[in-house]
Every structure is written in C-alpha cells, then in structure tokens.
Amino acid sequence: MNWNQLTTVEQLQAIKEESFNQPVLIFKHSTRCSISSTALSRVERNWKQEAVGELKPYYLDLIANRPVSNAIVEEFGVEHQSPQVILIKDGTSVYDASHFDIRFEEIAETV
Numbered sequence: 001m002n003w004n005q006l007t008t009v010e011q012l013q014a015i016k017e018e019s020f021n022q023p024v025l026i027f028k029h030s031t032r033c034s035i036s037s038t039a040l041s042r043v044e045r046n047w048k049q050e051a052v053g054e055l056k057p058y059y060l061d062l063i064a065n066r067p068v069s070n071a072i073v074e075e076f077g078v079e080h081q082s083p084q085v086i087l088i089k090d091g092t093s094v095y096d097a098s099h100f101d102i103r104f105e106e107i108a109e110t111v
Contacts, residue, residue, distance in 0.1 A: 001047040003027075003059035009071045015058065016075065019088040022054040023111050028062050028069055028084040036083035039102045043085070046104035052111045055087075087111070 006026060015024050027043065030036040062069040062082055073080050076088065081098030087110055088094070095110040097103070
C-alpha cells in the first residue's frame with residue numbers, strides 16, 4: 001500500500017477535485033495513540049488494491065498537521081475523531097469511521 005502524505009490545507013482543495021475522478025480516502029492518524037496505531041496497522045495489513053479499484057489513500061499525521069485536521073472538519077463536515085477514515089467521492093464525504101469501527105472491508109464495500 002502506498003500512502004500519499006497529506007500535510008497542507010491547500011491539498012484539501014486538490015483532493016476534493018480529485019475525488020470527482022476517483023474516490024479518495026483520508027486516514028487521520030495520531031502518532032501518540034495506541035488505538036490509532038492499531039487501526040492503521042489493520043488497514044495496511046488488509047489493504048487489497050484490487051478490492052478498492054482506483055481509491056487513492058492519503059495519510060494525515062494529525063499531531064504534526066493539526067491545522068489540516070481542523071480544515072477537514074470545515075471542508076467535509078465530518079466531526080473530528082482520531083483515528084478516523086473519511087471516504088470522499090464527488091467532493092463530499094460519503095463514509096467515515098473511527099477507532100475500532102475502521103474496517104477495510106467496509107471501505108471496500110463503500111467504494
């Protein structure tokens with residue numbers, strides 16, 4: 001699995017536009033949280049690109065990039081959680097999950 005790094009607020013507009021051509025996944029990860037590390041590991045272990053097609057995954061270290069995390073709330077209207085995945089299609093959030101509700105199978109079904 002190849003994560004794309006999400007590090008700036010400006011990237012959110014590009015991600016929104018990109019989501020009109022392919023679905024986009026944002027994984028918000030807290031590097032200080034064991035639950036977040038477990039959720040990230042579960043996604044990475046279960047990731048099968050063929051199951052999600054053209055889904056493009058972005059990784060956000062929210063400790064290092066707090067302003068980006070805050071901007072996601074404003075841009076996509078999804079309440080902040082950590083860890084959290086947000087699936088974006090056609091410029092809007094169509095799915096989100098947090099903590100141990102983050103499951104690759106559900107992400108694949110929603111894509």
